[in-house]
Each structure stands twice: as C-alpha cells, then as structure tokens.
Amino acid sequence: xxxxxxxxxxxxxxxxxxxxxxxxxxxxxxxxxxxxxxxxxxxxxxxxxxxxxxxxxxxxxxxxxxxxxxxxxxxxxxxxxxxxxxxxxxxxxxxxxxxxxxxxxxxxxxxxxxxxxxxxxxxxxxxxxxxxxxxxxxxxxxxxxxxxxxxxxxxxxxxxxxxxxxxxxxxxxxxxxxxxxxxxxxxxxxxxxxxxxxxxxxx
Amino acid sequence: xxxxxxxxxxxxxxxxxxxxxxxxxxxxxxxxxxxxxxxxxxxxxxxxxxxxxxxxxxxxxxxxxxxxxxxxxxxxxxxxxxxxxxxxxxxxxxxxxxxxxxxxxxxxxxxxxxxxxxxxxxxxxxxxxxxxxxxxxxxxxxxxxxxxxxxxxxxxxxxxxxxxxxxxxxxxxxxxxxxxxxxxxxxxxxxxxxxxxxxxxxxxxxxxxxxxxxxxxxxxxxxxxxxxxxxxxxxxxxxxxxxxxxxxxxxxxxxxxxxxxxxxxxxxxxxxxxxxxxxxxxxxxxxxxxxxxxxxxxxxxxxxxxxxxxxxxxxxxxxxxxxxxxxxxxxxxxxxxxxxxxxxxxxxxxxxxxxxxxxxxxxxxxxxxxxxxxxxxxxxxxxxxxxxxxxxxxxxxxxxxxxxxxxxxxxxxxxxxxxxxxxxxxxxx
Numbered sequence: 115x116x117x118x119x120x121x122x123x124x125x126x127x128x129x130x131x132x133x134x135x136x137x138x139x140x141x142x143x144x145x146x147x148x149x150x151x152x153x154x155x156x157x158x159x160x161x162x163x164x165x166x167x168x169x170x171x172x173x174x175x176x177x178x179x180x181x182x183x184x185x186x187x188x189x190x191x192x193x194x195x196x197x198x199x200x201x202x203x204x205x206x207x208x209x210x211x212x213x214x215x216x217x218x219x220x221x222x223x224x225x226x227x228x229x230x231x232x233x234x235x236x237x238x239x240x241x242x243x244x245x246x247x248x249x250x251x252x253x254x255x256x257x258x259x260x261x262x263x264x265x266x267x268x269x270x271x272x273x274x275x276x277x278x279x280x281x282x283x284x285x286x287x288x289x290x291x292x293x294x295x296x297x298x299x300x301x302x303x304x305x306x307x308x309x310x311x312x313x314x315x316x317x
Numbered sequence: 318x319x320x321x322x323x324x325x326x327x328x329x330x331x332x333x334x335x336x337x338x339x340x341x342x343x344x345x346x347x348x349x350x351x352x353x354x355x356x357x358x359x360x361x362x363x364x365x366x367x368x369x370x371x372x373x374x375x376x377x378x379x380x381x382x383x384x385x386x387x388x389x390x391x392x393x394x395x396x397x398x399x400x401x402x403x404x405x406x407x408x409x410x411x412x413x414x415x416x417x418x419x420x421x422x423x424x425x426x427x428x429x430x431x432x433x434x435x436x437x438x439x440x441x442x443x444x445x446x447x448x449x450x451x452x453x454x455x456x457x458x459x460x461x462x463x464x465x466x467x468x469x470x471x472x473x474x475x476x477x478x479x480x481x482x483x484x485x486x487x488x489x490x491x492x493x494x495x496x497x498x499x500x501x502x503x504x505x506x507x508x509x510x511x512x513x514x515x516x517x518x519x520x521x522x523x524x525x526x527x528x529x530x531x532x533x534x535x536x537x538x539x540x541x542x543x544x545x546x547x548x549x550x551x552x553x554x555x556x557x558x559x560x561x562x563x564x565x566x567x568x569x570x571x572x573x574x575x576x577x578x579x580x581x582x583x584x585x586x587x588x589x590x591x592x593x594x595x596x597x598x599x600x601x602x603x604x605x606x607x608x609x610x611x612x613x614x615x616x617x618x619x620x621x622x623x624x625x626x627x628x629x630x631x632x633x634x635x636x637x638x639x640x641x642x643x644x645x646x647x648x649x650x651x652x653x654x655x656x657x658x659x660x661x662x663x664x665x666x667x668x669x670x671x672x673x674x675x676x677x678x679x680x681x682x683x684x685x686x687x688x689x690x691x692x693x694x695x696x697x698x699x700x701x702x703x704x705x706x707x708x709x710x711x712x713x714x715x716x717x718x719x720x721x722x723x724x725x726x727x728x729x730x731x732x733x734x735x736x737x738x739x740x741x742x743x744x745x746x
Contacts, residue, residue: 133399133441133442133445134395134396134397134399134400134403135396136441136445137395137396137399137438137441137442138393138395138396140395140438140440140441141390141391141393141395141438142390142391142393142578144390144436144440145387145390145391145583145586145587145590146391146583146586146587147586148586165589165592168589168592168593168596169585169588169589169592171592172380172384172588172591172592173588175377175380175381176381176384176562176565176566179377179381179558179559179561179562180559180562180563180565180566182559183555183559183562183563197374200377200558201371201372201374201377204371204372204376204377204599205368205371207380207592207595207596207599208371208595208596208597208599208600208603209596209600210592210596211592211593211594211595211596211597211599211600212342212596212597212600213596214589214592214593214596215593215596215597218593220593220597221340221341221342221343221597222340222341222342222597222601222653222654223335223338223339223340223341224335224336224338224341224651224693224694225338226692226693226694227336227337227338227693228336228337228338239337239338240338242337243337243338243339246334246337246339246343246347247339247340247343250343250346250347250350251343251346253346253350254346254350254363254364257360257361257363257364258363258364260360260361261361261364261365264361280368281364281368284364284367284368
C-alpha cells in the first residue's frame with residue numbers, strides 16, 4: 115500500500131473519466147440484462163412461462179395494495195378481500211422466484227468449503243448435492259400435496275375461493291424445482307468432464 | 318429419540334449440507350424434515366408453518382421494496398447519486414474514497430441491499446480508484462465495507478425480515494437504523510481520512526457550492542423514495558406493504574416518465590429480477606419458522622438462556638446482548654440470510670431477557686454486515702476482490718481498519734441503545 119494516488123483534479127472540471135456515466139451504465143445493464151441469453155429455445159420458453167406467472171402475480175399484488183390504499187384515502191372505502199388476496203398470492207410469487215433461481219443457478223449457498231475439497235472429489239460431492247436437492251424438494255412437494263388434499267378445499271373467508279389455489283404453489287414450485295435439479299443433474303452427468311454446478315454464479 | 322437429540326441431529330445435518338454446498342433453502346428444509354421425523358411430529362406441519370410464515374403481512378413489503386430499488390437502479394439514479402456525493406465530499410483528502418462511502422450511504426436509502434450497490438457501483442468505482450492509484454486491495458476493501466451501510470439505512474431488506482420474524486414495527490426499525498447507518502458511514506469516512514492523511518492521498522475534485530446545487534437538483538427526486546417509505550410508515554399513513562406499493566409507483570413514475578430511462582422491456586426485466594430475488598428469501602423465511610418451531614419444541618431456546626446465564630456471570634443486560642451478538646456474528650460468518658434463520662431460534666431468549674427488540678434489530682443488522690466481510694462467507698469481500706482482481710487474503714488484510722471500526726461501532730451501539738432507540742422513541746412521543 116505504498117502507491118500514492120494521482121494529483122488532485124483541476125477545480126470545477128467534472129468527471130473527466132466519466133465515472134458517473136459508467137456507473138449508471140453498469141448498474142442499468144446489471145438490472146436489465148437477460149440471464150437466459152444463449153440458452154436453448156426450450157429452456158428459454160420454460161423460464162419465460164414461469165417468469166410471466168411470477169411477474170403477473172407481483173404486478174397484481176402491487177396493483178391491489180396500491181388501489182386499496184388510494185381507495186381508502188380518496189373514497190373512504192377499502193376492499194375487504196384485498197389483504198387476503200395478496201396473502202394468497204404470496205406462495206406463487208415465492209415459488210416462481212425459487213424455480214427461476216434454481217434454473218439460473220442463483221440459489222444462496224456456500225462455495226467456500228466445496229472449493230477446499232480436492233478437485234477429484236468435487237464431482238461426487240456435487241452429484242450428492244443434486245441428489246439431496248431432488249429428494250428434499252420432492253419430499254416437500256409430496257407433503258405439500260397431502261396438505262392441499264387435506265385442507266385445500268377450505269374456502270378463504272373474503273375471497274371466497276378454495277385455499278388450495280394458494281397452497282398448491284408449494285406443490286408446483288417444489289416439484290418444478292426438483293425437476294429442474296434433475297435436469298441439471300442429467301446434463302452434468304452427460305457432460306462429465308467438468309465439475310457439477312460450475313455454471314452457478316452466486317454462493 | 319428425545320426431541321433434544323432430534324434437534325441436535327437436525328442442526329448437524331443443516332451445517333453438513335451447507336458445507337457440502339447444498340443451497341440454504343434446501344438445507345433448512347432437509348433439517349426440518351429430519352427434525353420432524355425424529356421427534357415424531359406431523360410432516361404436514363412443514364407446509365402449514367411455511368404458509369403461516371409466508372402469510373405475515375409485513376413480508377409482502379419485501380418484494381415491493383426490492384422492486385422499487387430495482388426500478389430506481391434501472392432508471393439511472395446511480396450517476397446522479399455519485400455526482401452529488403462527489404460534489405459534497407470529493408474535495409476532501411482521499412476524495413474518491415470518501416465519494417465511494419457517501420454514494421453507498423445514498424444507495425442505502427434507495428436499494429436496501431448491499432450486493433446491488435457492490436456489484437453495480439463497485440464494478441466501476443473500484444477500477445476507477447485503481448486508475449487513480451489507490452491500492453487495489455484498499456479499493457476493494459473500502460467498497461465491500463461501505464456497501465454494508467446500505468442494509469442499515471431504510472428501506473432495508475434485513476430489517477423487513479427482522480420485522481416479519483419478530484413482529485416489531487417496521488417503521489420503528491427503519492427509524493432506528495437511520496442514526497447508526499449515518500454514524501457507520503461517518504466512522505468509515507474517519508478511517509479513510511486517517512489513511513488519506515498518513516498516505517498523502519489527494520482530493521478528487523474541488524469544492525464548489527454551484528456544483529453541489531447543480532448535482533443536488535439532479536439527485537433530489539431520488540431521495541423522495543426513502544422519504545415516502547419512512548415518512549409514510551412513521552406518520553402512520555401507510556402499512557409497510559402500502560409503503561412498498563407507493564415506493565414502486567414513485568420509482569416507476571421517476572424512471573419511466575420523469576427521467577424517461579426505463580422502457581417497457583426494461584420494466585419487465587426489473588419485475589423478473591424482483592420475483593427471483595425475493596422468492597427464495599420468502600421461502601427461507603417460511604421454512605425458518607418451521608425450523609424455529611421444531612427447535613422450540615426441543616427446548617433449544619431454554620438451553621440458550623441457561624448457556625448465556627452460565628457464560629454471563631454478572632446480571633448485566635449489555636453483557637447478555639454482547640453474548641447474543643457473539644453468537645449472531647459467528648452464525649453470520651456462515652449463514653446468509655442470517656436473520657430469518659437465527660431469529661426464530663433466539664427470539665424466546667430475547668423475550669426471556671426482556672431485551673429491547675428494536676435495539677436488538679439494529680444490532681442484528683450490524684451482525685449481518687459484519688458477516689458479509691468475515692470469512693468463510695465474506696460475500697462482499699469476495700465480490701469486491703473479484704472486481705479488483707485481488708487475492709481475497711489481501712482484501713481481508715486491507716479491510717482490517719474497517720473491520721475493527723465496525724466491531725468498535727457495534728460495541729458502542731450495544732452500550733448506547735439510544736443511538737438506535739432515540740429516534741423511534743421521539744417520533745412515538
């Protein structure tokens with residue numbers, strides 16, 4: 115740490131190296147880039163379909179909450195079903211997000227210890243990880259299905275639709291994520307040269 | 318098998334799976350399943366508790382704040398914030414380093430997550446600091462540490478998670494984070510000033526009131542977002558989710574109609590990012606309720622209370638909080654997100670010791686920030702090190718002044734609860 119920073123900038127000369135503009139460009143491109151670029155068409159279609167479901171749910175949640183708040187202040191009237199509807203939509207928002215995270219390899223995980231494992235064992239550990247992922251998510255889908263079968267017929271108080279419409283998100287989300295891991299596992303097995311999970315870009 | 322042994326085996330499984338790089342969500346779900354199985358609990362308790370966790374109304378604010386932050390980011394606020402920060406502090410010794418810290422403080426008021434600030438702003442600021450002949454490891458360390466200010470300043474994702482788990486008012490938590498967040502930024506600027514004086518770093522730009530005015534005018538609309546959120550919550554106009562919806566509307570208006578920097582296609586991508594970023598966190602919160610319930614049945618919180626009483630020999634609330642913070646920091650070195658995983662476990666302990674939950678909430682967020690710069694996880698250091706193309710050990714070493722700075726800050730925040738509680742108390746009165 116012995117280097118000295120360069121001379122002071124001349125007075126009033128702003129941003130000669132355009133840092134501000136480059137920061138804007140970097141943050142915007144990070145936010146706006148398409149994570150599926152270069153993927154096969156089938157993969158893109160699956161992801162796009164789930165994206166549309168998730169985005170529709172999020173837009174609906176924002177619209178309902180916003181409209182309800184405006185109506186409460188402007189018209190002194192609030193929709194009794196608003197809160198319940200938003201709560202029922204949350205599992206769909208969460209599970210579509212999880213599915214997309216699995217597909218795009220952005221699930222939160224710790225790479226530190228894995229990187230310490232000798233390279234020749236990393237493949238086996240990664241395959242074990244895939245097996246755990248599939249089994250746990252499969253079990254989650256299974257018990258959620260039981261849950262929907264038992265309680266899914268209960269009708270929500272204000273929205274007046276069966277709660278199964280909401281809780282079934284756990285079944286579809288967990289089963290979908292399990293299948294996504296299974297597909298990834300198959301791909302890794304097929305391309306056994308590289309260490310599994312290399313495509314993931316987060317911990 | 319006793320429920321205690323079941324809980325122990327489940328916790329060991331959780332750690333083992335995390336070590337083997339199994340995703341956090343799946344590791345928690347696996348531990349919950351095992352705990353239920355070993356303790357003979359009904360497996361359907363898992364979806365039931367998950368749904369009850371997901372149903373917490375304050376949690377709805379999380380995707381909305383993430384979306385509002387994404388809209389602001391994509392709408393191009395970063396250049397405006399950076400220019401304003403440069404106009405204010407660029408003339409100090411080590412000006413670019415000060416600008417880095419102040420930009421993070423501004424970003425904290427918009428985004429609520431440190432990684433967005435780090436990956437976006439850091440990707441340009443770190444190379445620029447290198448180009449201005451700051452040591453690369455210092456540039457990475459400073460950017461990693463200053464990104465940690467974000468979660469302290471409202472709107473803050475960790476605070477939403479804390480509020481969802483503990484039931485503490487989100488408005489009070491947001492207010493409680495303001496002074497510590499600003500002081501944390503100030504403490505980092507003091508460290509930069511000390512290093513700049515020792516190493517003879519020069520200012521980045523000259524100070525000009527005209528430039529402050531010009532850049533301030535360009536940035537001022539961006540500051541409307543935290544004002545809407547915190548103001549709305551504090552005055553009681555909005556519930557947390559309504560504050561989130563209005564923040565989204567404001568950010569949308571700003572980026573699509575005022576700045577005209579966001580297209581419909583861009584809007585779609587921001588929405589997808591918000592779904593993806595918040596989905597996993599929401600499920601982790603739901604699962605952690607199930608984990609917490611299982612561990613509570615196994616009397617793990619009672620054990621924790623006894624352990625703290627054993628370790629802390631004198632009757633001092635501060636020492637008990639300190640003991641809990643040591644636990645949180647150790648957990649935070651491995652767990653991310655820390656709050657939804659740890660809080661359901663230690664919540665009964667907090668209640669047993671009658672600890673102020675607003676004060677503790679701010680301390681927990683500091684623990685989260687410490688975890689981001691402490692190995693083995695040290696996600697902030699890893700990202701910054703990669704951007705700077707510097708070995709992580711070097712970044713870790715260069716970060717030492719900031720690390721000890723935040724530890725000292727934590728100790729002060731423990732000893733002086735008023736730093737966190739004064740503002741919410743005042744607003745309540």
